[in-house]
Amino acid sequence: MISCGLLPRLRLAASPLKPGLLPTSKRSSYSHRPRCAAALESPDVARLADAARISLSPQEVEQFGPKIRQVVDWFGQLQAVDLESIEPSLRASTEAVSSPREDTPETFDNREAIIEAIPSYDDPYIKVPRVLNKD
Amino acid sequence: MALFIFRGFCANAIILIPKNGAFLHKIRPKRSQFEVQARRSGSTEARPAQKSSQMATRERQQQQLQGFEAIIGIETHVQLQTSTKAFCRCPYSYGSDPNTTICPVCMGLPGTLPVLNSRVVEFAVKLGLALNCEISMKSKFDRKQYFYPDLPKGYQISQFDIPIAKGGFLDVDLPVEFGGGHKKFGITRVHMEEDAGKLVHSDTGSFSQVDLNRAGVPLLEIVSEPDMRNGIEAAEYASELQRVVRYVGVSNGNMQEGSLRCDVNVSVRPGGQQEFGTKVEIKNMNSFSAMNKAIDYEINRQILLHKQGQANQIVQETRLWDDATQKTFTMRKKEGLADYRYFPEPDLPEVVLTDEYVDQIRKSLPELPEAKRRRYENMGLTMQDVLFLANDDDVCDYFDSCIQNGAEAKLAANWIMGDIAAYLKNEKVSIKEIKLTPKELAELISSIKNGTISGKIGKEILNELICKGGTVQGLILEKDLVQIVDPAAIEALVDGVIAENPKQLEQYRSGRTKLQGFFAGQVMKKSKGKANPVLLTKILQEKLNAGN
Ligand SMILES: [Zn+2]
Numbered sequence: 001m002i003s004c005g006l007l008p009r010l011r012l013a014a015s016p017l018k019p020g021l022l023p024t025s026k027r028s029s030y031s032h033r034p035r036c037a038a039a040l041e042s043p044d045v046a047r048l049a050d051a052a053r054i055s056l057s058p059q060e061v062e063q064f065g066p067k068i069r070q071v072v073d074w075f076g077q078l079q080a081v082d083l084e085s086i087e088p089s090l091r092a093s094t095e096a097v098s099s100p101r102e103d104t105p106e107t108f109d110n111r112e113a114i115i116e117a118i119p120s121y122d123d124p125y126i127k128v129p130r131v132l133n134k135d
Numbered sequence: 136m137a138l139f140i141f142r143g144f145c146a147n148a149i150i151l152i153p154k155n156g157a158f159l160h161k162i163r164p165k166r167s168q169f170e171v172q173a174r175r176s177g178s179t180e181a182r183p184a185q186k187s188s189q190m191a192t193r194e195r196q197q198q199q200l201q202g203f204e205a206i207i208g209i210e211t212h213v214q215l216q217t218s219t220k221a222f223c224r225c226p227y228s229y230g231s232d233p234n235t236t237i238c239p240v241c242m243g244l245p246g247t248l249p250v251l252n253s254r255v256v257e258f259a260v261k262l263g264l265a266l267n268c269e270i271s272m273k274s275k276f277d278r279k280q281y282f283y284p285d286l287p288k289g290y291q292i293s294q295f296d297i298p299i300a301k302g303g304f305l306d307v308d309l310p311v312e313f314g315g316g317h318k319k320f321g322i323t324r325v326h327m328e329e330d331a332g333k334l335v336h337s338d339t340g341s342f343s344q345v346d347l348n349r350a351g352v353p354l355l356e357i358v359s360e361p362d363m364r365n366g367i368e369a370a371e372y373a374s375e376l377q378r379v380v381r382y383v384g385v386s387n388g389n390m391q392e393g394s395l396r397c398d399v400n401v402s403v404r405p406g407g408q409q410e411f412g413t414k415v416e417i418k419n420m421n422s423f424s425a426m427n428k429a430i431d432y433e434i435n436r437q438i439l440l441h442k443q444g445q446a447n448q449i450v451q452e453t454r455l456w457d458d459a460t461q462k463t464f465t466m467r468k469k470e471g472l473a474d475y476r477y478f479p480e481p482d483l484p485e486v487v488l489t490d491e492y493v494d495q496i497r498k499s500l501p502e503l504p505e506a507k508r509r510r511y512e513n514m515g516l517t518m519q520d521v522l523f524l525a526n527d528d529d530v531c532d533y534f535d536s537c538i539q540n541g542a543e544a545k546l547a548a549n550w551i552m553g554d555i556a557a558y559l560k561n562e563k564v565s566i567k568e569i570k571l572t573p574k575e576l577a578e579l580i581s582s583i584k585n586g587t588i589s590g591k592i593g594k595e596i597l598n599e600l601i602c603k604g605g606t607v608q609g610l611i612l613e614k615d616l617v618q619i620v621d622p623a624a625i626e627a628l629v630d631g632v633i634a635e636n637p638k639q640l641e642q643y644r645s646g647r648t649k650l651q652g653f654f655a656g657q658v659m660k661k662s663k664g665k666a667n668p669v670l671l672t673k674i675l676q677e678k679l680n681a682g683n
């Protein structure tokens with residue numbers, strides 16, 4: 001289960017808001033009360049491996065199961081945080097960048113190095129195994 | 136990590152907190168000043184002459200459906216005409232040598248970071264507004280995972296749950312020859328994403344070839360509501376979308392080059408049934424007419440299966456349109472729902488817009504095709520004229536400029552759609568390239584209207600004006616083309632011709648009155664085409680009949 005001391009740190013890591021950005025009334029309304037205790041399903045390691053195009057031996061499947069379960073449980077702890085009164089944020093950070101990139105082209109000047117690093121290059125194409133099914 | 140603020144490049148922390156927690160502000164483009172209040176609900180009125188054919192077309196469509204209803208939705212990818220790719224500075228131009236416009240970012244090499252091209256956001260907002268959408272003042276990018284060699288990173292940067300624009304619509308006037316009518320098709324969403332590279336499958340070998348020039352090129356995906364019911368409606372939706380992207384200048388909309396690609400979902404259900412039938416996706420249509428045909432083929436294929444009691448043979452699959460055989464065929468069956476495992480793109484900040492930024496873009500929007508069509512319709516032009524002119528914004532600019540120079544709308548439309556369009560087609564040039572200025576076309580029209588030159592002479596000098604330029608006044612003086620409207624001068628010409636042709640005169644007077652045409656031709660020839668035809672006919676008739 002969850003150690004209470006972990007929660008404030010988790011909160012900070014997930015959203016390093018700049019002080020003063022949110023009204024203090026909102027910031028002080030965090031609650032440590034767990035809200036939902038929905039049981040998480042055990043990970044289907046075989047399916048995950050297939051989706052990630054990774055081959056695993058049966059032993060590895062057994063090894064990874066509990067590890068993945070641990071990671072999922074760790075995220076599960078975040079669900080216990082009461083965010084009812086918190087403004088939703090699309091991103092962890094809200095630091096502003098005032099000038100995104102201008103649309104002016106620049107040719108990468110070391111194309112030779114990229115081409116050289118391609119494992120199988122068949123000038124001018126990159127050679128790959130014949131794959132017809134996208135899904 | 137950071138976020139982008141689009142407000143003319145000046146940061147302001149206040150905007151970081153959304154108003155009332157709402158991310159969506161309803162912002163719609165202002166109605167064009169030309170648009171009239173008298174917008175018809177439903178369809179445009181059919182002109183009496185077209186009514187019968189229009190009804191016949193509708194009846195035919197109904198008969199073909201045989202009690203079934205087809206539901207069509209379209210996903211369109213539009214390649215943006217930016218100078219650089221979406222997340223790196225690589226230039227992109229169609230037809231470059233393979234793998235020349237690449238860099239570590241678009242190659243998906245480890246350790247690289249994407250940086251968003253500001254123009255992509257600008258174009259997305261532009262198109263969103265042009266499609267009457269709500270703009271998301273805050274949106275974000277997500278990773279869409281799939282494994283395919285044209286996608287070097289193993290995921291595509293796209294937008295999943297918060298698209299930059301949603302909930303719009305597109306107005307379409309169906310072509311007169313297909314029954315006409317006005318339709319409104321819903322736009323579900325518009326989102327930003329990157330294109331993948333190009334994969335070339337060798338015919339024999341066990342390998343494929345990849346060109347990553349296109350990888351990372353910015354796209355907008357426009358998803359329609361399932362509002363279309365047949366091939367024509369779908370093709371017209373797509374062609375209106377093409378007009379809009381061209382009008383607002385976000386894409387060249389070229390289907391052959393793949394700058395505008397449509398994936399169409401088609402399903403069929405028995406009339407009265409609430410739930411949708413199994414939907415089939417069709418790809419590989421590189422023209423609007425191919426779209427129309429592919430969809431109608433697919434609808435018929437599905438109806439046939441329904442009628443044969445084989446509706447279970449309609450499966451979720453992707454079918455390709457084959458132009459050669461005029462059929463769709465299975466490319467791949469879909470097994471279960473694709474699991475793209477979307478998650479927020481951690482390498483890119485959220486995209487935050489300000490009202491000021493969106494306002495600026497809204498103000499920069501040109502008059503859109505729908506507004507143009509309504510304006511032209513109100514000038515009294517026929518729907519055929521309206522659709523022709525509004526199809527191309529260069530033609531619109533030319534036509535509008537003629538009107539501003541005093542030309543009568545119907546006459547200007549006739550010249551543009553007739554002789555000028557024929558010239559453009561023959562010479563394969565755009566209206567911007569011809570030497571005849573709108574001002575001179577207006578001058579030509581008024582010179583004919585006020586009788587300075589005859590219509591025949593007008594047609595004759597048109598070509599010279601198109602090819603060489605110059606002014607109508609200049610040509611009239613130079614070539615001595617002023618129409619002869621002096622009755623005495625015409626009478627002299629007529630007298631001359633009659634005197635020179637005593638035999639024909641005798642024949643005329645003994646009953647061969649058709650010879651009047653011969654005399655008229657001779658007089659016109661003698662006047663070098665300048666005799667006013669009305670006066671000529673009148674005087675000639677008097678003279679010919681004088682001896683009786
Ligand atoms: Zn690049």
